[in-house]
Structures are given as C-alpha cells and as structure tokens.
Amino acid sequence: MIDFLRQVYYVAWGDIRFLRHNFHNIMLMSIMSPLLYLIAFGYGLRSGTTDIGVSYVAFVIPGIVALSSMSSSFSSTATRMNVQRLYYKSFDEMMMCPLSMGAIVLGKCMLGLTRGMIGCTFLYVLGLFLAPELHLSIGFFGCMILSCIMFAMLGMMAALLAKSHQSMNVFNSLVVLPMTFLCGTFFSVSSLPVVFQAILYCLPLTHSSLCLRAAALPEYLSFPWLSLGLMFVFAVLFFCINHHLLKTRKI
Numbered sequence: 246m247i248d249f250l251r252q253v254y255y256v257a258w259g260d261i262r263f264l265r266h267n268f269h270n271i272m273l274m275s276i277m278s279p280l281l282y283l284i285a286f287g288y289g290l291r292s293g294t295t296d297i298g299v300s301y302v303a304f305v306i307p308g309i310v311a312l313s314s315m316s317s318s319f320s321s322t323a324t325r326m327n328v329q330r331l332y333y334k335s336f337d338e339m340m341m342c343p344l345s346m347g348a349i350v351l352g353k354c355m356l357g358l359t360r361g362m363i364g365c366t367f368l369y370v371l372g373l374f375l376a377p378e379l380h381l382s383i384g385f386f387g388c389m390i391l392s393c394i395m396f397a398m399l400g401m402m403a404a405l406l407a408k409s410h411q412s413m414n415v416f417n418s419l420v421v422l423p424m425t426f427l428c429g430t431f432f433s434v435s436s437l438p439v440v441f442q443a444i445l446y447c448l449p450l451t452h453s454s455l456c457l458r459a460a461a462l463p464e465y466l467s468f469p470w471l472s473l474g475l476m477f478v479f480a481v482l483f484f485c486i487n488h489h490l491l492k493t494r495k496i
Contacts (some may be wrong), residue, residue, distance in 0.1 A: 252344050256352025260325060264356060271321070275364030279313040283368075286431050296433070297465045303376035307458040308430035310365050310372070314392040315450050317364045319421060322357035322400030327413055330404065340491070350401065350487045357397030358390070365389050369461075378462060385460040391476050392453040398483030399449070405490045429454040449479045 264271060286305055295304045329336040339349070366389075373379050403420075407413045428434070428450035434442055445451045452472035459466040 252348035253352045257355035260356035275317045279368045299378045303378040306372035307461040308454045311453040311457045312430045313364050314361045315396045318357035318361035318393040318396040319400035321360045322397045323404045326404035346491045354397035358393045361393035388456040395480040424450040
C-alpha cells in the first residue's frame with residue numbers, strides 16, 4: 246500500500262509543481278466562472294425564496310459549487326493530459342516507467358482534485374457570508390472531494406479517448422456543456438417532467454448537486470444517500486475505464 250501511494254505521488258508530482266508555479270493564474274481561472282454564475286443567476290435573474298423555504302442565493306450556491314467541481318476538475322485534468330499525450334508525448338514516456346496502472350490513474354487525477362477543491366472551497370466560504378442558511382460540515386467537504394475525484398476521472402477518460410484537440414472540444418460541447426445548465430445547478434430537477442428527470446438522473450452532475458445542496462442545507466433537505474452511492478459508482482466506473490484504456494494501450 247505504501248509503495249502504491251509512493252507511485253501515485255511520483256505521477257502527481259509534476260502536475261502539482263505545475264499548479265504551484267501557475268497558482269495565481271489557475272486560481273483566477275477557477276473562481277471567475279463560478280462568481281459570474283453566482284452574480285448572474287443568484288442575483289441578476291431571480292430573487293426571493295424557493296419552495297423549500299430558503300433564499301434562491303442559498304439554493305443556488307451549492308449547485309454552483311457542484312458546477313465548479315466539474316469544470317475545474319474536468320478541465321484541468323483533461324487539458325493537461327491532452328497536451329502531454331498529443332503534443333509533448335511526455336505521457337508516453339511515463340507509461341514506460343515501472344508504475345502500476347492504478348497509480349497512474351489516481352496520480353493524473355490529483356491536479357484536478359486539488360484545483361477543484363481550491364475553487365470550491367473559496368466559493369463556498371464566500372457563500373457562507375452571503376447566505377446564512379448554509380451550513381459548514383464534514384459531510385459537505387466529503388461530497389465535494391468525491392465530486393472532484395469523479396469529474397477528474399471523467400476528464401482523464403475524455404483525454405485518453407480524444408484523438409485531437411478538436412475531439413476534446415466535441416466532448417465538451419456534447420457532454421460537459423449540457424450538464425452545466427441542466428443538472429439541477431440552478432433549478433430543482435424535480436420541477437421538470439418525468440421524462441427529463443429520468444435523463445438528468447443518468448448524469449453525474451445531477452447527483453453531485455443533490456448531495457452538496459442537501460449537505461449544505463440539512464435543516465431543509467434530507468440527504469440523498471442513493472445519489473451519494475451513485476457518485477461513488479460513477480467514480481469507480483470512470484476509474485475502471487481509464488485503467489482498461491491504459492492497460493490495453495487503447496489510447
């Protein structure tokens with residue numbers, strides 16, 4: 246186990262150094278979009294209370310945190326791996342090292358996890374001052390970590406499957422962009438027709454939004470344990486797909 250964790254550290258070391266040297270730029274990129282969503286949707290388009298008895302700002306902040314966990318974790322992992330694979334070829338060199346496939350998968354996701362946690366934590370701390378209904382708990386941070394890991398795994402899968410930079414843009418347009426606006430980040434999925442609900446419940450961001458919102462508002466919402474379990478299933482599924490792609494060299 247110690248040897249496995251050491252391998253994960255070796256794989257993640259270069260990406261964490263990259264994060265350290267570009268911290269200010271990455272931090273600015275991580276918080277700008279969530280802040281714009283908060284201003285535009287939380288204050289610009291809607292006000293008052295929601296059907297669960299909290300202000301819309303308190304309702305939307307956990308959703309934006311879930312959205313931030315997806316955008317930051319996915320983009321940082323997918324973009325850096327795409328560049329390493331297709332342009333610098335450094336990923337191919339790393340594959341020649343005596344490292345386990347599982348350690349490579351987890352190590353390459355550490356950048357996405359770290360960046361996602363930084364952006365989400367900053368946004369939620371700001372939200373605690375804007376909406377007194379929100380709660381700070383260990384359960385919330387646990388859901389946040391799981392969400393960041395899940396989307397970092399998804400970003401790695403997209404980077405491994407992409408044959409070009411254009412392929413990444415197609416994946417973003419067909420998968421990430423629809424999830425951004427449709428998975429309960431800015432509204433309740435239960436308000437939609439049953440057919441649309443069934444489709445959205447098949448997407449990971451929906452369950453991330455449900456878990457983070459319930460953990461942030463425990464007095465108003467019961468925690469969706471099923472959604473938490475499905476988030477774990479998604480994370481394991483993405484891990485297994487990445488492991489398979491690396492093991493069979495189908496990249």
